[in-house]
Structure formats: C-alpha cells, structure tokens
Amino acid sequence: MQExxxxxxxxxxxxxxxxxxxxxxxxxxxxxxxxxxxxxEVAKLAAVSKQTVYxxxxxxxxxFVHIIQGMMTSADEAIGxxxxxxxxxADLPRDLRTLARVLxxxxxxxxxxxxxxxxIGEAERFPELxxxxxxxxxxxxxxxxAKGFTQLTERGLLDTAEPGIAAHHFAxxxxxxxxxxxxFCGTDDLPDDAAIDHLTExxxxxxxxxxxx
Amino acid sequence: MQExxxxxxxxxxxxxxxxxxxxxxxxxxxxxxxxxxxxxEVAKLAAVSKQTVYxxxxxxxxxFVHIIQGMMTSADEAIGxxxxxxxxxADLPRDLRTLARVLxxxxxxxxxxxxxxxxIGEAERFPELxxxxxxxxxxxxxxxxAKGFTQLTERGLLDTAEPGIAAHHFAxxxxxxxxxxxxFCGTDDLPDDAAIDHLTExxxxxxxxxxxx
Numbered sequence: 154m155q156e157x158x159x160x161x162x163x164x165x166x167x168x169x170x171x172x173x174x175x176x177x178x179x180x181x182x183x184x185x186x187x188x189x190x191x192x193x194e195v196a197k198l199a200a201v202s203k204q205t206v207y208x209x210x211x212x213x214x215x216x217f218v219h220i221i222q223g224m225m226t227s228a229d230e231a232i233g234x235x236x237x238x239x240x241x242x243a244d245l246p247r248d249l250r251t252l253a254r255v256l257x258x259x260x261x262x263x264x265x266x267x268x269x270x271x272x273i274g275e276a277e278r279f280p281e282l283x284x285x286x287x288x289x290x291x292x293x294x295x296x297x298x299a300k301g302f303t304q305l306t307e308r309g310l311l312d313t314a315e316p317g318i319a320a321h322h323f324a325x326x327x328x329x330x331x332x333x334x335x336x337f338c339g340t341d342d343l344p345d346d347a348a349i350d351h352l353t354e355x356x357x358x359x360x361x362x363x364x365x366x
Numbered sequence: 367m368q369e370x371x372x373x374x375x376x377x378x379x380x381x382x383x384x385x386x387x388x389x390x391x392x393x394x395x396x397x398x399x400x401x402x403x404x405x406x407e408v409a410k411l412a413a414v415s416k417q418t419v420y421x422x423x424x425x426x427x428x429x430f431v432h433i434i435q436g437m438m439t440s441a442d443e444a445i446g447x448x449x450x451x452x453x454x455x456a457d458l459p460r461d462l463r464t465l466a467r468v469l470x471x472x473x474x475x476x477x478x479x480x481x482x483x484x485x486i487g488e489a490e491r492f493p494e495l496x497x498x499x500x501x502x503x504x505x506x507x508x509x510x511x512a513k514g515f516t517q518l519t520e521r522g523l524l525d526t527a528e529p530g531i532a533a534h535h536f537a538x539x540x541x542x543x544x545x546x547x548x549x550f551c552g553t554d555d556l557p558d559d560a561a562i563d564h565l566t567e568x569x570x571x572x573x574x575x576x577x578x579x
Contacts, residue, residue: 280551283549325538325541329537338493338497356535
C-alpha cells in the first residue's frame with residue numbers, strides 16, 4: 154500500500170522550524186555559554202535563514218528565556234501538582250516524600266543542570282537572564298510549595314509561621330548538597346536511585362521534625 | 367629625621383611581584399571568566415613579563431586554584447574556629463548562631479560570590495576547577511561543622527545519626543535561598559543586617575527543632 158503523507162501546511166512548517174530553532178539554540182547555548190553564542194550559529198545548526206530565526210525570536214535574550222521557560226514547564230507542573238496534593242494530604246510524610254522526589258528530579262536532567270550553570274556563569278554580564286531564571290525556575294516553585302504549606306498549617310498539620318521560608322528550608326534540606334555537587338563537580342556522576350532515596354528520607358525527616366505538629 | 371627605607375631584597379621583590387600577579391589574575395578572571403582569560407593579560411595588568419608569571423605559577427589552572435585557596439583561607443579559619451567552639455559549647459543556640467553568621471558572611475563578599483559564579487560557569491569545560499572548588503571551599507567547611515556536630519552528639523546535646531548530612535542540612539537551611547538569589551540576581555542587592563539576622567534566626571530555630579535534644 155502506498156503511504157500518503159499529508160502536504161504540510163504553512164502553520165505546521167512554521168512550527169517545525171520554530172522547534173528546530175529552539176533545539177539548535179539549546180545546543181549552542183549549552184556548548185558555548187550565552188555571551189559567545191551567536192544567532193548565526195543557531196540559524197546554521199537549525200538549517201534556516203537568520204531572518205527566520207529573527208521572525209520567531211526578536212533577539213538572543215528572548216530565545217534564551219523561551220528555552221528556560223520550556224525546560225521549566227514540566228518541572229513546574231509536577232511541583233504544582235505535588236504541592237496542590239499536599240494541601241489536601243491524608244498522609245503527610247508520604248506526600249512530602251512525593252514532593253521531595255519531584256524536586257530531586259532535576260538532578261536526573263543534565264541539560265537542566267547545564268542550563269543552570271550557563272545562567273549563573275553569565276549572571277554578572279546579563280543580569281536580566283539571571284532574574285528571569287530566578288523568577289521562572291526558582292521562585293515560582295517555592296511559591297507553589299509555600300501555598301501547600303499554608304493549607305497544611307491552617308489544617309493544623311504543619312507549624313509554619315512563614316510558609317515561604319519553610320518552603321526554602323524544605324528545598325534547602327533536600328537540594329543544598331546534591332545541586333551544589335552537580336554545579337561544581339559536573340553531571341557525569343549524578344546521584345543514583347539509592348542516593349535519591351536517602352536524600353529524600355533524611356530531608357523529609359528533618360523537615361517534619363522542624364515543622365511538623 | 368630622615369626616613370631610611372631598607373633596600374628591597376630579591377625575596378621581597380619576588381613576593382611583591384607574586385602578589386601583583388595574583389591581584390591582576392583575580393581581576394582578569396572575574397571580568398572575563400576562566401576560558402577567555404589569558405596569561406598575557408595577567409602579565410600586562412600586573413606589569414611583569416609573561417616569564418615572571420610562569421615562574422610563579424606553572425599554568426593558568428595553578429594560578430586559578432591558588433586564588434580560590436587564598437579567598438577561602440579566612441572563611442575556612444572562621445568556620446574552623448566557630449565549629450571547634452561549638453564542640454565545647456555551653457550555650458548551643460548562641461554558638462550555632464555564631465557559626466550561622468560565619469557561613470552567611472560569604473553573602474557580604476561580592477568577589478567570593480563572583481568567583482563562585484565563574485567556577486560554576488566553567489565547570490563543564492574545566493571539571494578539575496569545579497572539583498578543586500568543591501574540595502577546598504565547600505567540603506572542607508562541611509567537614510569542620512560535622513566534627514563539631516559529632517562532639518555535640520557525643521555530649522547528648524544534638525541527635526545527628528549522620529553528622530555530615532546534618533552539616534549539609536545546617537548550611538542548606540541558612541544558605542539555600544540567599545546564595546541562589548545572589549548567584550542568579552547578582553551582587554547589587556545583597557542581604558542587609560536585618561536580613562542576615564532573620565536568616566540566622568529562622569535557620570538555627572529550624573535546625574535545633576530538627577536535631578536538638
């Protein structure tokens with residue numbers, strides 16, 4: 154039987170080109186950093202013209218922020234869901250462990266960690282990138298967790314006078330060591346399942362001892 | 367009375383040149399990052415020949431690691447002293463607050479924060495730099511704190527089954543939020559006295575609730 158592929162319409166083509174640009178740009182940014190990356194290289198690697206790149210993304214910064222947003226969307230959703238479930242929790246230790254695993258998931262994603270490094274490395278020269286990352290990838294997750302903690306405090310299951318601080322403490326108990334290790338020592342030796350289990354266990358136990366009722 | 371300045375001997379001159387090289391290299395590394403920095407520029411800014419630079423430092427990596435060590439020496443000493451005092455503490459909350467303030471001190475040092483950013487930004491391309499930083503500037507402080515916590519656990523004042531994890535937790539409770547904020551949002555708006563007081567208070571309170579007896 155002959156395969157019939159539908160003639161791609163302009164909308165589909167444009168979406169494909171856009172995806173190719175984003176993919177190429179991610180590779181270029183992670184390889185060279187932000188400052189050294191050029192729109193020329195992105196266009197070349199995506200096999201489109203430079204005008205096409207600029208048609209989709211006004212400038213390098215817009216493209217980079219778009220990539221941050223894209224990488225963070227799935228993490229954001231997972232944190233949002235786990236935090237929302239937490240508010241209604243019928244088994245607090247179990248649901249805190251679930252949220253903990255979502256936060257520790259970033260340690261399984263070398264590209265997310267590499268992007269984080271690029272942003273930190275360039276934050277001095279391009280402060281607006283760092284601030285975008287802080288707002289999109291950091292503070293938004295903390296706010297979702299803080300909302301869950303507020304509900305739990307109202308229900309008398311946690312004791313958090315400042316839910317925002319408690320959310321930072323929760324993240325810090327889990328992530329301080331492994332994220333710093335990944336930042337400094339590279340992504341070749343990321344924690345395995347047993348290490349993630351242990352980080353979850355000791356982090357959640359300390360958090361509940363500090364903030365549980 | 368006539369001032370008599372001693373004729374500088376070769377040892378003094380050599381030490382002065384070495385200090386000038388370190389100072390110039392710090393400026394070059396913080397301005398341009400590690401990859402883009404050249405020994406030529408360091409020599410020029412230090413007003414010495416390139417041979418003189420190489421006489422003092424075998425290569426760029428040796429020079430960079432020397433700068434990390436230099437910046438960390440005073441912090442290391444302060445952490446070591448506060449941790450040692452902790453082991454013999456007669457007033458645990460007070461002495462934990464003292465240690466907390468020592469850890470939070472790094473937030474007052476823009477050059478230390480900038481160096482931290484450079485190391486993270488280059489860790490992918492120069493993993494040996496990142497590992498040096500992790501060992502010299504990170505793990506060494508954690509080890510000192512863990513030693514203090516071990517003594518306190520032996521004395522029945524803390525309950526830390528894994529003092530190394532408890533040390534990471536102590537640091538994470540204090541530093542997760544403000545260090546990340548400084549990494550992403552720059553060093554223009556570092557925490558003031560009131561913010562440091564608040565970070566100390568909430569961090570030490572959470573730690574004692576988690577690990578106190």
